[in-house]
Amino acid sequence: MYSYLLKRILMLLPLMLGITLITFVVIHLAPGEPVEMQVAMNPKISAKTREKMREFYGLDKPLHVQYVSWLNRLARLDFGRSFAPDNRPVIDKIKERLPITISLNVVALIIEFGLAIPIGILAAVYRNSLFDKGITIFVFLGFAVPTFWLALLLMYFFGVKLNWLPISGLHSLGSDRLPFVQRLLDLARHLVLPLTIASFGSLAGVSRFMRSTMLEVIGQDYMTTARAKGLSERAVILRHGLRNALLPVITLLGFSLPGLIGGSVIFETIFAIPGMGQLFYMGVMARDYPLVMGILVIGAGLTLIGNLLADIAYAFADPRIRSVKN
Amino acid sequence: MNRWWASCLLSLLLFSGCAADSEQPPSTRNPAAPPAYGDSLIDSTIGEPTTLIPILASDSASHEVANLIYNGLVKYDKNLELTGDLAESWEISRDGLSITFHLRKGVKWHDGTEFSARDVMYTYRVTIDPKTPTPYAEDFKQVKTATAPDRYTFKVTYEKPFAPALASWGMNILPSHLLEGKDLTKSPLSRKPIGTGPFVFKEWVAGQRIILDANKNYFEGRPYINSYVYRIIPDNSTMYMELKVGGIDMMNLSPVQFQRQTNTKAFLARFAKYRYPASSYVYLGYNLRHPLFSDKRVRQAITAAINKDEIINGALLGMGQATHGPFKPGTWACNQRQKDIPYDPEHAIKLLSEAGWKTRNSQGILLKDGKPFQFTILTNQGNDVRLKTAQIIQQRLKRIGIDVRIRVVEWASLLSQFIDKGNFEALVMGWTITPDPDLYDVWHSSKTGPKELNFVGYKNQEVDRLIEQGRSTFDQEKRKQCYYRIQEILVEDQPYSFLYVPDALPVVNLRFRGIEPAPAGISHNLIKWYVPKMEQTH
Numbered sequence: 128m129y130s131y132l133l134k135r136i137l138m139l140l141p142l143m144l145g146i147t148l149i150t151f152v153v154i155h156l157a158p159g160e161p162v163e164m165q166v167a168m169n170p171k172i173s174a175k176t177r178e179k180m181r182e183f184y185g186l187d188k189p190l191h192v193q194y195v196s197w198l199n200r201l202a203r204l205d206f207g208r209s210f211a212p213d214n215r216p217v218i219d220k221i222k223e224r225l226p227i228t229i230s231l232n233v234v235a236l237i238i239e240f241g242l243a244i245p246i247g248i249l250a251a252v253y254r255n256s257l258f259d260k261g262i263t264i265f266v267f268l269g270f271a272v273p274t275f276w277l278a279l280l281l282m283y284f285f286g287v288k289l290n291w292l293p294i295s296g297l298h299s300l301g302s303d304r305l306p307f308v309q310r311l312l313d314l315a316r317h318l319v320l321p322l323t324i325a326s327f328g329s330l331a332g333v334s335r336f337m338r339s340t341m342l343e344v345i346g347q348d349y350m351t352t353a354r355a356k357g358l359s360e361r362a363v364i365l366r367h368g369l370r371n372a373l374l375p376v377i378t379l380l381g382f383s384l385p386g387l388i389g390g391s392v393i394f395e396t397i398f399a400i401p402g403m404g405q406l407f408y409m410g411v412m413a414r415d416y417p418l419v420m421g422i423l424v425i426g427a428g429l430t431l432i433g434n435l436l437a438d439i440a441y442a443f444a445d446p447r448i449r450s451v452k453n
Numbered sequence: 454m455n456r457w458w459a460s461c462l463l464s465l466l467l468f469s470g471c472a473a474d475s476e477q478p479p480s481t482r483n484p485a486a487p488p489a490y491g492d493s494l495i496d497s498t499i500g501e502p503t504t505l506i507p508i509l510a511s512d513s514a515s516h517e518v519a520n521l522i523y524n525g526l527v528k529y530d531k532n533l534e535l536t537g538d539l540a541e542s543w544e545i546s547r548d549g550l551s552i553t554f555h556l557r558k559g560v561k562w563h564d565g566t567e568f569s570a571r572d573v574m575y576t577y578r579v580t581i582d583p584k585t586p587t588p589y590a591e592d593f594k595q596v597k598t599a600t601a602p603d604r605y606t607f608k609v610t611y612e613k614p615f616a617p618a619l620a621s622w623g624m625n626i627l628p629s630h631l632l633e634g635k636d637l638t639k640s641p642l643s644r645k646p647i648g649t650g651p652f653v654f655k656e657w658v659a660g661q662r663i664i665l666d667a668n669k670n671y672f673e674g675r676p677y678i679n680s681y682v683y684r685i686i687p688d689n690s691t692m693y694m695e696l697k698v699g700g701i702d703m704m705n706l707s708p709v710q711f712q713r714q715t716n717t718k719a720f721l722a723r724f725a726k727y728r729y730p731a732s733s734y735v736y737l738g739y740n741l742r743h744p745l746f747s748d749k750r751v752r753q754a755i756t757a758a759i760n761k762d763e764i765i766n767g768a769l770l771g772m773g774q775a776t777h778g779p780f781k782p783g784t785w786a787c788n789q790r791q792k793d794i795p796y797d798p799e800h801a802i803k804l805l806s807e808a809g810w811k812t813r814n815s816q817g818i819l820l821k822d823g824k825p826f827q828f829t830i831l832t833n834q835g836n837d838v839r840l841k842t843a844q845i846i847q848q849r850l851k852r853i854g855i856d857v858r859i860r861v862v863e864w865a866s867l868l869s870q871f872i873d874k875g876n877f878e879a880l881v882m883g884w885t886i887t888p889d890p891d892l893y894d895v896w897h898s899s900k901t902g903p904k905e906l907n908f909v910g911y912k913n914q915e916v917d918r919l920i921e922q923g924r925s926t927f928d929q930e931k932r933k934q935c936y937y938r939i940q941e942i943l944v945e946d947q948p949y950s951f952l953y954v955p956d957a958l959p960v961v962n963l964r965f966r967g968i969e970p971a972p973a974g975i976s977h978n979l980i981k982w983y984v985p986k987m988e989q990t991h
Contacts, residue, residue, distance in 0.1 A: 165511040169588055173591055179586065212515070224659065224660065286694055290698065401659055405660060406660075
C-alpha cells in the first residue's frame with residue numbers, strides 16, 4: 128500500500144511538468160499578446176513603444192527561454208508578476224480571491240452532495256415511483272436549463288420583484304459598520320442565490336449518478352443475503368448498499384476538488400462575486416500569461432491531489448483495491 | 454417538457470413583473486430643492502480598473518476612476534473646449550513652438566503637500582522614460598525641451614508647431630514627492646492613489662468596489678456628494694437589475710433597455726434618462742489593396758446601396774445618427790453642410806455598371822471578367838450591434854447584386870490574424886472620436902504599415918497635406934478649413950462607408966440634481982451634483 132502511494136506521489140512530478148509545458152505552449156499559441164491586448168487600436172502607440180513594452184514583460188525572448196525562466200521561478204514558488212498594468216505579484220491576486228471561491232465552493236459542494244446522495248438513494252429505492260419520476264424531471268431541468276438564464280430569472284424574481292434577496296455582490300454597502308451577527312446575516316442573504324445556482328446544476332448529475340450506482344448495488348447477491356439475515360430494509364440499504372454504492376461517488380468528489388479553486392466563471396460573473404473564475408477569465412482575455420499559468424498550476428496541482436485522495440479513499444473504502452494494489 | 458416548464462416559469466415572472474411595476478408610488482420630489490452636502494453616488498463598471506496610476510493604465514475603467522482623483526494641466530469643458538485645470542492659464546508663443554503654463558497656486562495633494570511645477574516635470578520625465586511601460590509617451594516625445602523656471606511655471610518647446618500638444622497636457626499629473634526615484638510599476642499608488650482631484654481615494658476591495666470620498670479642500674470647491682462608489686458588476690443584466698432595486702444610482706443603458714424596458718411610469722418616477730451622441734462612430738471599412746475595392750465608384754456604389762437610417766433603426770432602435778465623416782456631429786471640426794452620398798440603389802447599380810460590373814449570373818450576382826462580386830465582412834465577436842449592422846448591409850447589397858458573407862471573429866484573432874496581416878476584404882468596426890480632431894494616425898498614408906491604424910491602406914496626398922497642416926497650427930479657424938476639406942475628399946473617396954454615431958444613453962437616479970447634459974456628456978460638472986437633504990439615502 129505505502130509503496131504504491133509513494134509511486135503515485137513520485138509520478139505526480141513529471142505529470143505536473145508535462146501539464147505546465149502543454150498549458151504554456153497552448154496559451155502562447157492563442158492569437159494575441161498581452162501588449163497587443165492592452166494597446167491595440169490605440170492611435171497613440173508607436174511600434175517602438177510596443178517593442179519597449181514587450182521587452183518589459185520579457186516577451187521578446189524565445190518561447191523556450193520564457194518557459195525555463197518561468198519554471199525557474201516556480202521552483203522557488205514564485206509565480207511571477209501579472210502582465211496587467213498593475214504589475215502585481217500573481218500570488219497576491221490569487222490570494223485575494225482564493226478564500227472567497229474556496230469557501231463558496233466548499234459550501235456548494237456540501238449542499239450538492241448532502242442533497243444529491245439522499246435524493247439518489249431514495250430515487251433508487253423507490254424506483255419508478257412518483258418521487259423518482261418527479262426527481263427525474265427536476266434532474267433534467269438542472270441539466271437542460273442554462274445556468275446564466277436560471278440565475279437571471281431567480282435574481283429577477285427574488286431580487287427585483289419580491290425584493291427578498293440581494294442581487295449581486297457579497298456584502299451590502301456599509302455592512303462593515305454592522306455588528307458581527309448582522310454582518311454574517313447580510314453575507315448569508317447574499318449567498319443564497321449564488322449557492323443555489325452553484326449547487327443546482329451539479330446536483331442533478333451527482334444524484335443521477337448516485338441513483339444508478341445504488342440501483343446496481345441493490346440487485347447484488349450480498350444485499351439479498353443481508354435481507355435474508357433478517358436485517359431491516361433501512362439497515363440493508365444504508366449499511367451494506369450505501370458503502371458500496373458510494374465508491375464511484377468518492378471519485379466524483381475527488382474530481383470536484385479542482386472546481387473548488389477554479390470556481391465558475393458564469394455564476395461569478397453574473398453575481399459579481401470576485402472569485403477565481405472571474406480572475407481566470409479576465410486573465411485569459413487579457414493574455415496575462417503569468418496569471419493564467421499561476422492559476423492553472425494551482426488547479427492542476429489540486430486535480431492531481433484530488434485524484435490521489437480519491438484513490439486513497441477508494442483503497443480505504445474497499446479492501447479488495449488495497450490488496451490488488453499491494 | 455423542458456420548454457413547457459420554462460415558458461410557464463417565464464410567463465409567471467412576466468406577469469408578476471407587470472403587476473409589481475404599476476404598484477410603485479408616483480414621484481413626490483421637490484424639483485427646486487436647494488443644494489446640500491451629503492449622500493453617496495453609486496456608479497458601476499463592467500470591468501475592474503487595473504491600476505490607478507493613469508499613465509500605466511490602458512483600460513477605460515482605470516481612467517474613469519483616476520480622472521476623479523487626479524487633474525491634468527488642462528481639461529475639456531462641457532462644450533469640449535480646452536480650459537485650465539491645474540494650469541490657471543497658458544501662452545502659446547507666436548511661432549507656435551512653445552507653451553508656457555502658469556500653474557494654480559495653493560493646490561494641495563491629498564496628503565497635504567503642495568502641488569508645484571516639479572510634479573509636472575516629474576510626470577513628463579517618467580512618461581518619456583524608456584523604462585516606463587506606458588502607452589502615452591508619443592505626444593510627450595515631440596517635446597524638445599521642458600523647463601520649470603519657478604514653482605508655478607512650466608514651459609515646453611517643440612521642434613515644430615504641434616496642435617494636439619495642448620490637449621496632451623490633459624494627462625493626469627502624478628505626485629513627484631511620492632514617486633521620484635522609485636519604480637513606478639511597483640508603486641503602492643497603483644492601488645492607493647494620491648492626487649489633487651475632487652475625490653480622495655478611500656478603499657479598493659478587489660473585484661467588488663472602489664470608494665472615493667469628497668475632497669473637502671478641492672480647488673474648485675468641495676463636491677456636494679460625500680462619496681463616490683464604483684461597484685464592479687461584470688454583467689450588464691445584473692447591473693440593470695441592481696439599478697432597478699437601488700443597488701446602483703447610474704449606468705449606461707443599451708438601446709433595448711432605453712427604448713423598451715425603461716418606459717414605465719415606475720421607472721421614470723425614479724430615474725432620469727439622458728441621450729446624446731457618443732464619442733465614437735461605426736464604419737464599413739474596405740481593404741483598399743484588394744482589387745475589388747480599388748475603384749472608388751465601387752465604394753461609392755456600396756455606400757449608395759446602404760440605407761444608414763435603416764441600420765440605425767434596426768440595430769440601434771433609432772438611438773444614433775447617420776454619419777459620413779470621422780468627426781462627432783456638432784463639434785467644431787465637423788462640417789455640417791457636407792452632403793453624404795444619398796441612399797439610392799439605382800444610382801449604385803449605375804455606378805457599378807460604369808466600373809465594369811454589368812452582367813449577372815443565374816443567382817443575380819454581378820459579374821466582371823466572369824468573376825462574381827463577392828466579399829466577406831469581418832466583425833468582432835461580442836458586439837451584437839455590429840453584427841446586426843453587417844447583416845442589414847448584407848441584405849441591401851444582395852438587392853443590387855453583391856454577395857456578402859459575414860464572419861464574426863474573436864477580438865485577438867481579428868487583430869493578429871486578419872487586420873495586422875491585411876488579410877481581409879471589408880470589416881465593420883468602430884473608432885473612438887477624440888476631442889482633438891487630429892486624424893494623423895488613422896488617415897495619414899505614412900500609417901499604413903503593419904500594426905498601424907490606417908490598415909485599410911488609404912493614401913491621398915491632399916489628405917496627407919491637410920492633416921499635416923491641421924496639426925501644425927493652433928489657429929482653430931485654419932484647422933477647421935483643413936478638416937472641412939478632408940471631409941469633402943472622404944465623401945468622394947469613400948475609403949470607409951461611414952455609418953453612424955451611436956447615442957450614449959446614461960440613466961441617473963432622480964434624487965441627484967444639478968446634472969447639466971452638454972456635448973461633453975453629463976459628468977463634466979460632477980462636483981456640482983447634489984441630493985437635497987430630504988432625499989439623501991446613504
